Amino acid sequence: MTHAAKQAAALLVAIAAHEALARALAAAGLVERLLSPSGPGAALALVAALALYGLRLGLLFVAPGLVAARIIAALIESRRAAALRGARAP
Amino acid sequence: MSHRRGTDAMAPRWRRALTLACVLATGAVVPRALVGRDADALFDGDAAAQHALARAVADDVARDPGAGAFHTGSTRFDGEWALVTSQMAALGLSQVIVAHPEARARYLPAVRAAVDHLLRPSTFAFGTQAWGGAGLEHLDGDQGHAYLGYVALALGALREVDPATPHAALHDRLVAALARRLERAPAGVVETYPGEAYPCDMAAMVGAVGQHARLTGTDRRALLARMATVYRTRYTDPASGYLIQSVDPATGRWLSPPRGSGTALSAYFLSFADASLGRELGAAVARHGHRSFAGFGGVAEYPGGSSGAGDVDSGPVVLGVSVSATGFALASARQRGDRAFFRSLYRTASLFGVPVARGTGRPFVAGGPIGNAILLAMLSARAR
Numbered sequence: 236m237t238h239a240a241k242q243a244a245a246l247l248v249a250i251a252a253h254e255a256l257a258r259a260l261a262a263a264g265l266v267e268r269l270l271s272p273s274g275p276g277a278a279l280a281l282v283a284a285l286a287l288y289g290l291r292l293g294l295l296f297v298a299p300g301l302v303a304a305r306i307i308a309a310l311i312e313s314r315r316a317a318a319l320r321g322a323r324a325p
Numbered sequence: 326m327s328h329r330r331g332t333d334a335m336a337p338r339w340r341r342a343l344t345l346a347c348v349l350a351t352g353a354v355v356p357r358a359l360v361g362r363d364a365d366a367l368f369d370g371d372a373a374a375q376h377a378l379a380r381a382v383a384d385d386v387a388r389d390p391g392a393g394a395f396h397t398g399s400t401r402f403d404g405e406w407a408l409v410t411s412q413m414a415a416l417g418l419s420q421v422i423v424a425h426p427e428a429r430a431r432y433l434p435a436v437r438a439a440v441d442h443l444l445r446p447s448t449f450a451f452g453t454q455a456w457g458g459a460g461l462e463h464l465d466g467d468q469g470h471a472y473l474g475y476v477a478l479a480l481g482a483l484r485e486v487d488p489a490t491p492h493a494a495l496h497d498r499l500v501a502a503l504a505r506r507l508e509r510a511p512a513g514v515v516e517t518y519p520g521e522a523y524p525c526d527m528a529a530m531v532g533a534v535g536q537h538a539r540l541t542g543t544d545r546r547a548l549l550a551r552m553a554t555v556y557r558t559r560y561t562d563p564a565s566g567y568l569i570q571s572v573d574p575a576t577g578r579w580l581s582p583p584r585g586s587g588t589a590l591s592a593y594f595l596s597f598a599d600a601s602l603g604r605e606l607g608a609a610v611a612r613h614g615h616r617s618f619a620g621f622g623g624v625a626e627y628p629g630g631s632s633g634a635g636d637v638d639s640g641p642v643v644l645g646v647s648v649s650a651t652g653f654a655l656a657s658a659r660q661r662g663d664r665a666f667f668r669s670l671y672r673t674a675s676l677f678g679v680p681v682a683r684g685t686g687r688p689f690v691a692g693g694p695i696g697n698a699i700l701l702a703m704l705s706a707r708a709r
Contacts, residue, residue: 257679257681257690258681258682258683260679260690261681261683261688261690262683264693265690265691265693266691266692266693266694266695266696267693267694284691287679287690288677291676291679295355295356295359295360295676296348296352296356297348297352299351299352299355300344300347300348300349300350300351300352301344301347301348303347303350303351304340304343304344304346304347304348307343307347308340308343
């Protein structure tokens with residue numbers, strides 16, 4: 236698997252994890268669990284909520300830039316490679 | 326070869342700069358395009374957009390989250406949250422019914438249930454404990470119980486969509502008691518609890534009186550005009566237009582700085598009685614409280630020059646922006662027709678609220694029953 240393919244797979248996994256976490260917390264009642272007097276339930280909900288927000292902010296504010304940079308870099312490098320090939324041609 | 330080596334040596338630094346530039350550029354454009362895309366539909370009162378949240382709120386009402394569902398560490402706050410949850414559910418669902426009368430059969434049972442939950446004696450345990458007597462059982466008395474304004478607004482919301490409600494007589498008696506207490510208050514101050522008075526709670530009383538007058542034709546114009554003057558001259562900070570959060574019950578002296586959460590919620594409550602006063606407060610929040618970053622807006626809890634921490638009224642205050650003030654300000658943004666402000670606030674609500682499909686509804690994951698009920702009421706607030 237190429238580096239780009241690994242990054243694409245990681246992005247898809249992150250999107251799937253975000254959706255799964257959001258649906259799980261909606262079904263479980265995030266706020267009720269955070270306000271719950273039972274420690275383990277509240278702690279687990281807090282960890283899950285932090286993971287959800289981390290994924291959400293990363294996917295929205297960082298991931299598009301990474302993808303765009305990857306695409307632009309690939310385009311520039313392919314043009315450069317084509318130019319080098321052209322320069323070497325007799 | 327030397328050319329290739331030179332290019333490779335430059336690549337990592339070049340790539341980092343390109344990546345940083347792309348992250349900054351897309352961060353300023355992409356999130357605002359992806360998050361809160363239903364803002365315009367909600368602003369325009371689109372039926373599908375309102376039903377998505379209304380169905381979730383109706384489901385929450387059916388599950389009956391009473392005071393036992395909250396564990397803030399304070400029985401008073403638990404009770405207040407349960408009261409507000411039922412009140413906002415009744416207000417929000419009735420607003421959806423008024424906007425889309427074909428949905429009456431679907432949501433009226435939930436409005437009735439929310440009001441029934443509200444009227445249970447256990448809901449008022451916090452007030453009964455503070456005053457040493459149940460507020461609804463002593464309506465002829467002169468004790469403040471200003472929190473009953475929230476109950477009266479919910480009763481009015483039910484009555485608007487269910488004129489034959491058996492609670493109509495209680496609604497009449499309750500509003501008459503609230504109006505009498507406002508009329509007898511020399512400085513326009515009615516206590517919520519002994520020794521504690523909050524203009525926002527009194528705004529609920531005033532709004533309930535205005536709502537009742539509109540529904541029944543009772544003439545309360547003199548009282549409403551007097552209270553509008555009280556709000557403009559005594560409770561409003563002249564510099565910011567924000568409302569003071571708490572006052573001395575005896576003198577009306579300010580006991581707290583002006584606050585965004587109380588101002589934004591009061592703007593909504595007062596709109597039931599005096600639309601222009603509600604718009605003035607909403608405009609002050611937009612003018613002095615609006616903060617935005619990359620298209621995501623929030624409302625400052627404290628206007629310029631004052632500062633403070635978050636509390637049960639404001640929720641968390643992050644970089645000066647209050648969760649509650651931001652949510653409450655959605656109502657006045659819609660009522661004033663300020664689409665851009667509404668959009669920016671709604672993007673933030675969606676970013677951190679995380680709307681997700683659940684059953685046939687689309688609640689906010691981070692809202693819970695209280696947050697979703699409040700957001701439904703604010704997002705469906707009608708211009709008056």
